Amino acid sequence: MNVLEVHNLKKYYATQKAVDDVSFSLAPGSIFGLLGPNGAGKTTLIRMITGIFFPDEGQIQLNGKKFDPLNDILQIGYMPEERGLYKKMKIGEQAVYLSQLKGLSKSVATERVKEWFVKFEMQSWWNKKVEDLSKGMGQKLQFVTTVLHQPKLIILDEPFSGLDPVNTNLIKDEIYKLAQNGASIIFSTHRMEQVEEICDHIILMNKGRKILDGTVKEVKQQFKENLYSIGFEKLPIIPETNTSFEIIGRKENSLILKINEGYGPKDVLQFFLQQQQNILSFQEILPSLNDIFIKLVEGTPLARQFEKITA
């Protein structure tokens, strides 16, 4: 059973279709990438899933039941993109307070905060105030407060911004662990290399609509351009008469080829083997998510325009 199912969700503002007919589903234990350029409607979508906004149309199902913001909120952990903490409040108290609001009792909350602080080596911070923290430290604290109540669904909006590589890995590892323990994670970002590394499944939004949906592998297959890189001991001289591929580029002793329609890697290899070439490597070049992202989003205006909505 899917942890989260979103069916035909719509949210229109006066001048924009912020989210326009978006559907997707989320399996338990999966890490889900929600991608899209600025203003694509990601935050609005997340706010509907967290119960902050009501959708205009469509349905959200959590664990197979209709989403009830009042009670189901406890199963969701949400870390918004814009970090927010009370600046003047002590860190330990603040973490306890925020998890109390999630429904934990004070004693349980205190215990868990202490556990997490040990895990993240933050024990000495307990009586410090948030205004004394660096941005990265604040980020770690915010992450802790998001997952303290052991939510089934964790939504992280740009969780690594402002973190150094060491702390990024620390949090990344925690995200993996949480997923292994059965939590599903929605991960919203524009950082494609992170998505490629972490996510199992992605959707790409642009102008409020879902324009791409699938596992990272599927998406890459879908957008591959039949490019291969082939490495030789010595660059061969290629007769112009071959029909199976075109040469796109050269790099030292390797060629980048585009296999023509109707042919496969087998034909290319055969061609070179017949020439008695020493092939050192042969590899398919898949597009990076970054390329796919840019390709899909390119051509649409950088900023969304305001328009009159009649719905």
Next chain:
Amino acid sequence: MNKTWIIAQREFSTRVKKKTFLLTTILLPLIIFFFYGMIIYFSVKGSDNYKVAIVDNANVFKGNLPGKNGEIIFEFTKEDTAVLNNKSEKKQIDGYLIVPVDYNLQNNQPLEFRSNKSVGIVTRDNIQKRINKELEEKRFVSQNISKEKFDSLRKETQIEYRGLDGNVEKQSKAGLSYAVGFISGFLIYIILFIYGTMVMRGVMEEKVSRIAEVIISSVKPFQLMMGKIFGIGAVGLLQFIIWATLITLLQVLIPLLVPGVAEQMQSQAMQPGMQGAQMANSGGAMTEILKNLNLINWPLILGSFIFYFLGGYLLYSSLFAAVGSAVNEDPQDAQSLVLPITMPIIFAIVIMMKAVNDPNSNLAVFGSLFPLTSPIVMMARIAHGVPEGVPLWQLLLSGVLLITGFMATTWVAAKIYRTGILLYGKKITWKEMSKWAFRKS
């Protein structure tokens, strides 16, 4: 509701634990009492004597002119102006009055007062009155009217103000009612402002620090708003309880600590809530008021004070919260948005000032029923008692209207708050806010 309680607790404890809370709560009454003590001290000690030399060339005063107690001393002298000028320069005397040789009681010539420094307006008045009173008596005597006869001619007739049933009490507490009504109305006015803006600032802080979004993913905006309002309301209540206790304590303590002040205090018979009575009445009326202290229905006043304090606070603080939620980073925006809320409060204090004098005028009745002004205006009427100041049915109606009023404002404010708290980067107008308030959710 449980979460509202957790939020209220946090709002309460973070504020109460702050140093500024301790400072304002404990130091403020101390400072007020320090000044109060100083005023009493100086009034006991009296101002420096003002020494006036009189050169009575016509011998009008016959060498006898008692000064005004502790303020002006008259001395008779035969010295000439040069010597007196010199004395004045050396500050041995403050000035001198010359009665010319040809001065005649009947033709009222002006007298000349000379001084090397300018004479204060109060002192001028004191000298003029003292001299005139003495001259008046002399004139009567010169017409063969004795001082006793003169005094009996000048007797003032007292008018006794009574109710229709001939009862003196109802009317004689008017001065005190005025004071009590004025003070409690004014206190509520201050409370609305102080704690209303405190709520507004709290909401703005949450919005600007972006914690609102984190919290709203765990609790409903309404819970967050109400938690804040209740928490800060509790701070206000606590602060007033501490103030009231401190003031009562200090009033007992001051006479013990400063013995000189004790007699003065007793003669003025300071009681809690009596400062205002002093303003309204002075001197002899004071003892009368003291007698009437127990004529005021204190439980009624206290009970309705707390009711109108809470009602008014709840009504306005939700509006302040709504404004706070609509403001962006720039606190300047808050000023223009908050104006429509402060207007009725100021309007209320104006009506209240009229209502203490005339609790049954149409304006007072309207003001005490209309929920936006009733917390302030009704206090002024209640002080005059039920049913003299306000009929019971009006009091009850006002209470019901106030409760309905704050439910309505809270409902409207919650809708504005819900939208505003998550909206950034846009300057919001009242027109827009009213759209949020009245659209369907």
